[in-house]
Amino acid sequence: MLIKAENISVVRNNKEILKNIDLTINPRDFITILGPNGAGKSMLLKCLLEFFSPDKGKIIKSDDLKVSYTPQDFVIDKSIPITSMDFIMLNKNIKKDEINNISKEFNISEILNKQLSHLSGGELQKILITRSLIDNPNLLILDEPTQNLDVSGQLSFYKFLDKIYAEREISILMVSHDLHMVISTTKKVICLSNHICCSGEPSSITKDPEFINLFGHDFADMMSLYKHDLKHNHEGRESV
């Protein structure tokens, strides 16, 4: 166990934003949180990060937990002149050589000397995640990382994330609406609507009545279709 939320509730303006949430994140987990707007997804992440303490329940952390976080809506103000390299090094105890190695690994060498404000949304997310990997965290928390990306940006980002997950001893907890993009990698999906409606493997979750209730038949069908396609390809490849 890396971190555990035990029966946590959060009340804001007399509204229960999170209601009796139980969540355990273990080493090598890849959990995707889905949910409509205002479902408390970001709040749940912020409770786990201890930005806020829950009104009820508690957060239990393992001693060796090292968490890193990339927030929702990361935009860089044009008035701040800073290169990607300087941003990665900011407040970190790291040498330029080490960053050069990591940037080769993640294929971002070309954008290292660019101004942060000149990067595309996708490039900015990659820099942000590279920065967050500097301290070798064992849990990566991402809040809607692809929100400002176009479809090709999203694809390239999730490929990048897959690579990180495959090559590093890391767990990932992510809020994302792009279930179809992560369905092959994510191990567990949690549907949140102030409380946990349903959770499970991506293949089975789309058949859960609670999931269908929350997102409607169309979305559920679309998701199970993606899964079906994926299986089909997989079998196809095997038979060759």
Added chain:
Amino acid sequence: MKVEKVFDSFIINALIGGICVSIIAGGLGCFVVWKKMAYFGDSLSHSSLLGIAIGIVLGFNSTIGTFLVCIVFATLLTYLQNKKILSNDTLLGILAHASLSIGIIAISLSNQYVNLDAYLFGDILTVTDNEVVWFVLSTILVISTLFFIWEKLVLMTINESVAKAENINTFLIQSIFLTLLVIFVATCVKVVGILLITSMLIIPAATARQISSSPGSMALVSGLLGILSIIIGVYLSIFVDIPTGPSIIFTLTLFFIIVLSIFRKQTS
């Protein structure tokens, strides 16, 4: 003004005071530009008149009065901003002009002769030896503190959540920054006056932005531009016989226009 008076002690005092203020403004001004706090700085300096008034009425040093009132003002403002009852803009407008009015009323009720012009537009040519010591000490204090919190403050200016997640005590760092800003305002009143303080913060930083590629270089260039403008502005005011505060800001503005027309890169 005769040329042999160029190095008179009152001019030297003015230059040392002005250079100190420019150095502080170079560092803090960048954050005011990045954090979009121009109006905050303006309101803070307006509130300093209340501090000056309290100092005059109660008979103690107006710099200390300014410092205390500005600290209360900054705390109150931060508290109300977090409450989110009013928009930031409205809140600043109310608090700034309320404290400015109360300050003026207090001064007029005190029945003492007060040269308001000196407070509104600065009076750098009357800087005393004691004040020079205060300028130098506060510069050392502000710059060394800023150096110490620099990386953390830059990171939380770029993104507060990222800073929080990296265990930076953002509340503490922000409070330290605001305290430094208050020290700057209390120091700077004498140099350019209440109405022009914000421009000391904003104009050099906005000019430096056009020719800088890192936060550190922007602060450095900003400080140098400030120093240059102080020197030119002070002598300009002596030789042409114009008010010194506005003369300094006018010089800064000229630099801004020249740099902007040659190097225009980004809007700040």
